[in-house]
Amino acid sequence: MAYEFQVVQDSADPHALADWWAETLGWEVEPSDEAFIRRMIDEGHATDSDTKVHNGTLVWKEGAAIRYPGRPRVLFQVVPEPKTVKNRMHLDVRVGTDDPEAVVATLTARGATTLYRGRQGPHTWTTMADPEGNEFCVS
Secondary structure, X not given: OXXXXXXXXXXXXXXXXXXXXXXXXXXXXXXXXXXXXXXXXHOOOOOHHHEEEEOOEEEEOOEEXXXXXXXXXXXXXXXXXXXXXXXXXXXXXXXXXXXXXXXXXXXXXXXXXXXXXXXXXXXXXXXXXXOOOOEEEEO
């Protein structure tokens, strides 16, 4: 039996990071269902402290997700501790026919950091960190 999966990224501010990654990948942030959230509060399944307002919309405080049809969902979830070590898994952003150096420059201007550049035979990549320090590669 084959299973489906989603990628989950721990974060300090999942909504801001979801916005950043949605723009980076050209994906969309999953819309919030404010009526559902309010109903869960009204029925006692959640409290106001489980929510926050992000970009003028009521959202669950604990997480935000991005999606693109046919791709695994990426969920950003809040964790109390800061990132302290290198990721054991990371995303590779494959830019196709776009100029990788131009993409790196755009991402740097938006808050990413270049960590190092790699090469294996004819293949090159730039390892970067997103605004919360999570590593990813651009190739």
